[in-house]
Amino acid sequence: xxxxxxxxxxxxxxxxxxxxxxxxxxxxxxxxxxxxxxxxxxxxxxxxxxxxxxxxxxxxxxxxxxxxxxxxxxxxxxxxxxxxxxxxxxxxxxxxxxxxxxxxxxxxxxxxxxxxxxxxxxxxxxxxxxxxxxxxxxxxxxxxxxxxxxxxxxxxxxxxxxxxxxxxxxxxxxxxxxxxxxxxxxxx
Amino acid sequence: xxxxxxxxxxxxxxxxxxxxxxxxxxxxxxxxxxxxxxxxxxxxxxxxxxxxxxxxxxxxxxxxxxxxxxxxxxxxxxxxxxxxxxxxxxxxxxxxxxxxxxxxxxxxxxxxxxxxxxxxxxxxxxxxxxxxxxxxxxxxxxxxxxxxxxxxxxxxxxxxxxxxxxxxxxxxxxxxxxxxxxxxxxxxxxxxxxxxxxxxxxxxxxxxxxxxxxxxxxxxxxxxxxxxxxxxxxxxxxxxxxxxxxxxxxxxxxxxxxxxxxxxxxxxxxxxxxxxxxxxxxxxxxxxxxxxxxxxxxxxxxxxxxxxxxxxxxxxxxxxxxxxxxxxxxxxxxxxxxxxxxxxxxxxxxxxxxxxxxxxxxxxxxxxxxxxxxxxxxxxxxxxxxxxxxxxxxxxxxxxxxxxxxxxxxxxxxxxxxxxxxxxxxxxxxxxxxxxxxxxxxxxxxxxxxxxxxxxxxxxxxxxxxxxxxxxxxxxxxxxxxxxxxxxxxxxxxxxxxxxxxxxxxxxxxxxxxxxxxxxxxxxxxxxxxxxxxxxxxxxxxxxxxxxxxxxxxxxxxxxxxxxxxxxxxxx
Numbered sequence: 001x002x003x004x005x006x007x008x009x010x011x012x013x014x015x016x017x018x019x020x021x022x023x024x025x026x027x028x029x030x031x032x033x034x035x036x037x038x039x040x041x042x043x044x045x046x047x048x049x050x051x052x053x054x055x056x057x058x059x060x061x062x063x064x065x066x067x068x069x070x071x072x073x074x075x076x077x078x079x080x081x082x083x084x085x086x087x088x089x090x091x092x093x094x095x096x097x098x099x100x101x102x103x104x105x106x107x108x109x110x111x112x113x114x115x116x117x118x119x120x121x122x123x124x125x126x127x128x129x130x131x132x133x134x135x136x137x138x139x140x141x142x143x144x145x146x147x148x149x150x151x152x153x154x155x156x157x158x159x160x161x162x163x164x165x166x167x168x169x170x171x172x173x174x175x176x177x178x179x180x181x182x183x184x185x186x187x188x
Numbered sequence: 189x190x191x192x193x194x195x196x197x198x199x200x201x202x203x204x205x206x207x208x209x210x211x212x213x214x215x216x217x218x219x220x221x222x223x224x225x226x227x228x229x230x231x232x233x234x235x236x237x238x239x240x241x242x243x244x245x246x247x248x249x250x251x252x253x254x255x256x257x258x259x260x261x262x263x264x265x266x267x268x269x270x271x272x273x274x275x276x277x278x279x280x281x282x283x284x285x286x287x288x289x290x291x292x293x294x295x296x297x298x299x300x301x302x303x304x305x306x307x308x309x310x311x312x313x314x315x316x317x318x319x320x321x322x323x324x325x326x327x328x329x330x331x332x333x334x335x336x337x338x339x340x341x342x343x344x345x346x347x348x349x350x351x352x353x354x355x356x357x358x359x360x361x362x363x364x365x366x367x368x369x370x371x372x373x374x375x376x377x378x379x380x381x382x383x384x385x386x387x388x389x390x391x392x393x394x395x396x397x398x399x400x401x402x403x404x405x406x407x408x409x410x411x412x413x414x415x416x417x418x419x420x421x422x423x424x425x426x427x428x429x430x431x432x433x434x435x436x437x438x439x440x441x442x443x444x445x446x447x448x449x450x451x452x453x454x455x456x457x458x459x460x461x462x463x464x465x466x467x468x469x470x471x472x473x474x475x476x477x478x479x480x481x482x483x484x485x486x487x488x489x490x491x492x493x494x495x496x497x498x499x500x501x502x503x504x505x506x507x508x509x510x511x512x513x514x515x516x517x518x519x520x521x522x523x524x525x526x527x528x529x530x531x532x533x534x535x536x537x538x539x540x541x542x543x544x545x546x547x548x549x550x551x552x553x554x555x556x557x558x559x560x561x562x563x564x565x566x567x568x569x570x571x572x573x574x575x576x577x578x579x580x581x582x583x584x585x586x587x588x589x590x591x592x593x594x595x596x597x598x599x600x601x602x603x604x605x606x607x608x609x610x611x612x613x614x615x616x617x618x619x620x621x622x623x624x625x626x627x628x629x630x631x632x633x634x635x636x637x638x639x640x641x642x643x644x645x646x647x648x649x650x651x652x653x654x655x656x657x658x659x660x661x662x663x664x665x666x667x668x669x670x671x672x673x674x675x676x677x678x679x680x681x682x683x684x685x686x687x688x689x690x691x692x693x694x695x696x697x698x699x700x701x702x703x704x705x706x707x708x709x710x711x712x713x714x715x716x717x718x719x720x721x722x723x724x725x726x727x728x729x730x731x732x733x734x735x736x737x738x739x740x741x742x743x744x745x746x747x748x749x750x751x752x753x754x755x756x757x758x759x760x
Binding site: 004005006007008009010011012014015016018019020021023024026027028030031032034035036037038039040041045048049050051052053054055056057058059060061064068074075076077078079080081082083084085086087088089091092095096099111112113114115116117119120121122123124125126127128129130131133164165167168169170171173177180181184 | 191192194195198235238239240241254255258259262263266309311312320321324325328329357361364369372373376377380381383385386387388389391392394395396397398400402403404405406408410411412414415426427428431432433434437438439440442443495496498499502503504505506507508510511512513514515516517518519522523538539540541543544545546547646647648649650651654671672673754757758
């Protein structure tokens, strides 16, 4: 064993230099050319940063489109899911409560229209997206609160819908923060 | 046509299409033939000169193991000390504290053994220094260790009778300079251009659209996330791993991360074919492993896509599938696919929370780790499979009355004893651990510990038992994913899983190298009409049966108590 210790020590030192210093510095350098410069892409309103494009936000104000439930209340200093099991009775009761709450705040919406993702928590607690269906069932409420035409809101939702990758792979989705930024721009 | 399904199929096909040429490339690299990155050679020679290593010196199997274990031991001591003192060291913009001794112990081992079980959350549990100099470093070298161990076994499988199986340091360094580092640079660049942070800026504080003040954790994450997948490590920069929108920003990065985590394990199967010039054997192994993956994948897809029956009863629309613990940008198809890929190979990164998977999916994820031989981790996957080949050869030999031989060498009692020991070690570690924790959880629920054993579980009933079973399965398989509801950052879990991790890593490396080394010394017997052929479909089915029967016999009772019972309570 002794024959290997000294060479191993030296090799370890060199590899720490390569893998833990040179490599991340190289990537940081390359990332300077990327959108956001490797610091994360931000969104601005009137020159002021209002959030990160990738990170969901907590919308408690009903005049905004709301995102999915979050186990960390969208505080991106941390991240996690609820880790509730599918058969957990407390969990199922809380999903039921979210459905009931949603129905109270969105009169005229039928229970069967509520997409399950709007009443179940995301994996990271920071999910920035909802499905088009989840946006559309909120139109009625927002139109009423903001005195806007439902047709205009529908147009906005459709414009903000991102197609699957290359139109082939994955899901259609809407970034809630981007949608709400555009929503604020709509005139009454 | 369903774009989510197409996404999954395309991901798999791209993986295989890349793995074949890449497997060929690795065979050339380790054979010492001309290959693309030969310009690295002077750089490698310089490293060896500084370290005083002669890379041409041949080692026998014992010397290989000695070198491997010595350098691993050094890394453990280094990582342990760094984690214990990180709070006082530099590159800590968020001011995170040092780890407790038991958490340092667990974390150092976990990353050393390529498992990446995380009993902390990256945002608050590590500093940028330890993320890079401990975590990223170990992710590189533990993957290279696995590849080096496998190439040693390949060397032993060659036709000539030999003691010399190559030089450990030479193979190890080439795995880094010719395989892991260049690929990591490519993948990290893709991630960075899709929104993963790579700069050294600390946590950001801002006022959001609604007017609340919020924080966003960041850091030089892109490089780490690349090697975390390429090296089948799996430990995330952020707590939520690859479900975090900065760690895995969109469907493209999700495809890339899914492809690269299984790229090297699949490519190494083809490397075997090119390296030993036994392509048919490689195709049979690939076929068996792919069939094994589908055995677990199809039930998982069906369960996740159809959603939670208890939520269906509430009358809402579950057309997206079961979405608790999943992200909208991936959807349930890609999340289900990822959950199986990450558990059959030993990555253990997640893009959805496995704790919230349907019971069928949970049992398939568990089985993926319990078999631990379909594709498998970087290098070690084929080592595990090798053990099952030895057992299958022995059993088939007995069945048809031929001397058990593999690649021209007789398998005798000594090799068989080692193989049986390794095959049985895995269930022993998992079941003994789960039994112990269940006992403590029930009989000492109120023990005066930092976290009372009665409060370990995040879910009641069968699912709570599954959380403990999953933790030990993940540790023994060196996987690293978890049913993360488990309250695992405390003395009991840190210490017990720490020991399971070490045993579950090094014995399954020592065993196959010892067997291969012993076999290589024996006389080579050319194949004849009387030889049991191991590169046929029949033998493939036999190996598959051995793997599944061992798993079923060992784990069926535990699975019944956990996910199966939950399934029946939920659906009937």
